[in-house]
Amino acid sequence: xxxxxxxxxxxxxxxxxxxxxxxxxxxxxxxxxxxxxxxxxxxxxxxxxxxxxxxxxxxxxxxxxxxxxxxxxxxxxxxxxxxxxxxxxxxxxxxxxxxxxxxxxxxxxxxxxxxxxxxxxxxxxxxxxxxxxxxxxxxxxxxxxxxxxxxxxxxxxxxxxxxxxxxxxxxxxxxxxxxxxxxxxxxxxxxxxxxxxxxxxxxxxxxxxxxxxxxxxxxxxxxxxxxxxxxxxxxxxxxxxxxxxxxxxxxxxxxxxxxxxxxxxxxxxxxxxxxxxxxxxxxxxxxxxxxxxxxxxxxxxxxxxxxxxxxxxxxxxxxxxxxxxxxxxxxxxxxxxxxxxxxxxxxxxxxxxxxxxxxxxxxxxxxxxxxxxxxxxxxxxxxxxxxxxxxxxxxxxxxxxxxxxxxxxxxxxxxxxxxxxxxxxxxxxxxxxxxxxxxxxxxxxxxxxxxxxxxxxxxxxxx
Numbered sequence: 001x002x003x004x005x006x007x008x009x010x011x012x013x014x015x016x017x018x019x020x021x022x023x024x025x026x027x028x029x030x031x032x033x034x035x036x037x038x039x040x041x042x043x044x045x046x047x048x049x050x051x052x053x054x055x056x057x058x059x060x061x062x063x064x065x066x067x068x069x070x071x072x073x074x075x076x077x078x079x080x081x082x083x084x085x086x087x088x089x090x091x092x093x094x095x096x097x098x099x100x101x102x103x104x105x106x107x108x109x110x111x112x113x114x115x116x117x118x119x120x121x122x123x124x125x126x127x128x129x130x131x132x133x134x135x136x137x138x139x140x141x142x143x144x145x146x147x148x149x150x151x152x153x154x155x156x157x158x159x160x161x162x163x164x165x166x167x168x169x170x171x172x173x174x175x176x177x178x179x180x181x182x183x184x185x186x187x188x189x190x191x192x193x194x195x196x197x198x199x200x201x202x203x204x205x206x207x208x209x210x211x212x213x214x215x216x217x218x219x220x221x222x223x224x225x226x227x228x229x230x231x232x233x234x235x236x237x238x239x240x241x242x243x244x245x246x247x248x249x250x251x252x253x254x255x256x257x258x259x260x261x262x263x264x265x266x267x268x269x270x271x272x273x274x275x276x277x278x279x280x281x282x283x284x285x286x287x288x289x290x291x292x293x294x295x296x297x298x299x300x301x302x303x304x305x306x307x308x309x310x311x312x313x314x315x316x317x318x319x320x321x322x323x324x325x326x327x328x329x330x331x332x333x334x335x336x337x338x339x340x341x342x343x344x345x346x347x348x349x350x351x352x353x354x355x356x357x358x359x360x361x362x363x364x365x366x367x368x369x370x371x372x373x374x375x376x377x378x379x380x381x382x383x384x385x386x387x388x389x390x391x392x393x394x395x396x397x398x399x400x401x402x403x404x405x406x407x408x409x410x411x412x413x414x415x416x417x418x419x420x421x422x423x424x425x426x427x428x429x430x431x432x433x434x435x436x437x438x439x440x441x442x443x444x445x446x447x448x449x450x451x452x453x454x455x456x457x458x459x460x461x462x463x
């Protein structure tokens with residue numbers, strides 16, 4: 001019995017040892033963001049990519065910046081700019097025939113869509129060849145169609161990048177094949193993708209997991225698959241919120257990915273560059289999965305203030321309707337803030353100091369209100385009176401008289417009034433006295449005249 005137990009233990013130990021030895025040989029699975037993790041805005045994800053950038057398209061607020069202005073090689077993320085220019089300068093229904101010169105530019109190790117010289121495809125299908133399997137030959141076909149040759153198209157790429165505000169970008173070709181003078185930054189690539197996202201056709205094509213190409217004279221009908229696993233529902237890395245994107249890879253560029261995602265009003269663009277190959281072919285996708293999981297869970301973009309919202313109260317002087325006035329927003333403010341932020345977390349500062357003075361009419365502009373969150377200014381908007389406040393005349397008079405200068409003015413005015421009244425009264429008295437004297441003199445003169453007349457009068461004769 002002892003022997004059997006010992007043999008059993010030995011057998012089990014041998015099996016465990018064999019499993020431990022075999023375990024490292026199992027295929028590595030990219031690390032996924034734990035769905036049970038409670039993400040917070042102040043705890044950024046740890047990314048292995050050398051550069052990363054995430055921002056909200058609605059507000060422009062930057063959620064994460066890891067060496068975002070550092071120059072890196074974009075590899076096939078270059079094709080986002082190529083697609084943008086094609087969508088701006090060509091029609092999806094245009095038919096283009098592949099030429100041998102387009103294929104001569106492709107190296108043996110290039111990603112391609114299997115295009116052949118002589119076959120004709122629409123621009124829409126060529127864009128699918130460009131964005132899903134990352135066909136380099138499709139980039140040259142489209143560049144020639146738009147600009148006549150790829151060199152002229154590259155000039156357009158660089159000009160368009162400058163227009164978008166890209167300061168660390170320079171393109172040499174339309175597909176992203178390595179060249180020391182072909183580079184960009186995570187920040188610049190986010191600007192380019194954000195602009196491309198304005199095209200519903202770009203989002204529709206680049207966000208497709210598969211694309212059915214029709215039969216051509218040189219190829220049978222076939223289905224293209226997207227290299228971005230984030231848009232593939234069958235992938236463990238699938239994210240329903242991801243709307244579009246483009247992968248990139250060369251030995252010098254490492255693993256790269258630019259992606260757009262939208263969820264619950266949050267519309268973000270993320271870029272990861274130069275993720276290490278040691279983490280496998282999905283290194284950039286895994287980095288992006290973590291980045292977007294954090295961004296879409298830990299942040300919110302919402303209207304924190306709407307027109308008509310009461311922002312606070314202001315004291316009011318000399319009003320017969322009370323001492324407080326509600327102050328309303330004349331405009332709205334949309335901001336990107338940590339998830340869970342409420343109105344109580346915001347600070348509002350009015351542009352005026354001290355109380356307002358009645359009368360105030362409903363809707364009357366009062367100044368501006370600056371809304372902030374933890375010291376970060378979110379916006380300054382017009383502030384208006386939520387209702388009217390009437391003037392109290394007694395309060396106004398008392399307030400006016402409380403000013404020493406005004407009191408002096410009143411005293412001086414009263415003194416002047418008394419003096420004026422006195423002068424007018426004195427003048428009237430003198431006038432009356434003068435009139436009395438004149439009347440007295442007139443009467444005396446009349447009386448004297450009667451006496452003189454009587455003295456010289458001719459006596460009447462007696463009959």
